[in-house]
Amino acid sequence: MSKPGDLSPQGMKGRRGSSPKKRASEAGAQRAKEQGNGAAEARPITDDQVATYLRRHPDFLQRHPELMDVLDVPASYQGNGVVDLRHELLKRLRAEVSDLTSSRDSLLATGRSNLMTQNRVHQAVLAMLEAHSFERFIETITTDMAIILDIDMVTVCVEISAEALAAKSIDGISPLEPGQIEQIFGPSGHVCLRSDIAGDPVIFGEGAGLIRSDALIRLNISPEAPQAVLALGSRDPDHYHSSQGTELMSFLARVLECGCRKWLGMPSP
Numbered sequence: 001m002s003k004p005g006d007l008s009p010q011g012m013k014g015r016r017g018s019s020p021k022k023r024a025s026e027a028g029a030q031r032a033k034e035q036g037n038g039a040a041e042a043r044p045i046t047d048d049q050v051a052t053y054l055r056r057h058p059d060f061l062q063r064h065p066e067l068m069d070v071l072d073v074p075a076s077y078q079g080n081g082v083v084d085l086r087h088e089l090l091k092r093l094r095a096e097v098s099d100l101t102s103s104r105d106s107l108l109a110t111g112r113s114n115l116m117t118q119n120r121v122h123q124a125v126l127a128m129l130e131a132h133s134f135e136r137f138i139e140t141i142t143t144d145m146a147i148i149l150d151i152d153m154v155t156v157c158v159e160i161s162a163e164a165l166a167a168k169s170i171d172g173i174s175p176l177e178p179g180q181i182e183q184i185f186g187p188s189g190h191v192c193l194r195s196d197i198a199g200d201p202v203i204f205g206e207g208a209g210l211i212r213s214d215a216l217i218r219l220n221i222s223p224e225a226p227q228a229v230l231a232l233g234s235r236d237p238d239h240y241h242s243s244q245g246t247e248l249m250s251f252l253a254r255v256l257e258c259g260c261r262k263w264l265g266m267p268s269p
Contacts, residue, residue, distance in 0.1 A: 141230075153207050155231045211234065213241070
């Protein structure tokens with residue numbers, strides 16, 4: 001009988017005499033045995049194996065740059081255990097400086113915008129104070145103020161019937177149905193900022209099609225006066241938005257309230 005490693009004529013003869021089916025079966029059994037031995041002998045990957053792989057594939061980190069976020073990679077190795085970290089530190093410092101510069105520029109832009117808005121509000125207040133009559137006071141608000149504030153429309157809306165408003169012969173004021181202002185603000189709200197909207201014809205009349213964002217400020221003129229609202233409208237969908245500061249708009253509304261009380265001889269709330 002021939003042995004597996006027998007190269008003698010008798011061994012070769014024995015293998016040549018075996019059937020193809022038997023030889024295929026023996027080969028399959030041998031492969032299964034080798035695979036089983038390989039799984040049993042599996043070991044954790046060592047540092048040397050990782051280093052060897054990286055030497056053979058020097059572009060590995062270029063193909064997987066996301067690993068740089070979790071690896072502490074020195075910029076260069078100078079031999080004798082000396083590692084130069086200056087490049088990595090400079091890279092991180094440049095990133096921090098870039099972030100700080102971006103934040104600074106954003107703050108400066110916001111500050112300039114706020115200062116410009118403040119100056120415009122001050123100009124609008126001076127224009128209201130210069131009015132020589134109540135009619136001119138309302139005209140300044142509904143006509144001049146839009147130009148001063150660099151927006152598209154300013155209206156004053158009052159909860160009063162159209163007939164009663166017409167009887168008072170006051171142009172520039174829009175009538176609202178009783179309860180409409182509370183529907184907008186709720187029982188205690190004072191300012192409503194809306195972005196990316198279709199203008200409300202009830203508030204902005206024929207110019208509503210132009211309006212894409214608005215600021216509505218409730219007016220508390222007097223216990224003797226009906227509910228009213230100051231409406232500022234812009235064609236820019238993001239000119240007014242919910243995260244915007246409202247201090248200057250509220251100040252403008254308070255000045256308007258004082259002017260109405262002065263011209264109409266009404267008591268303060």
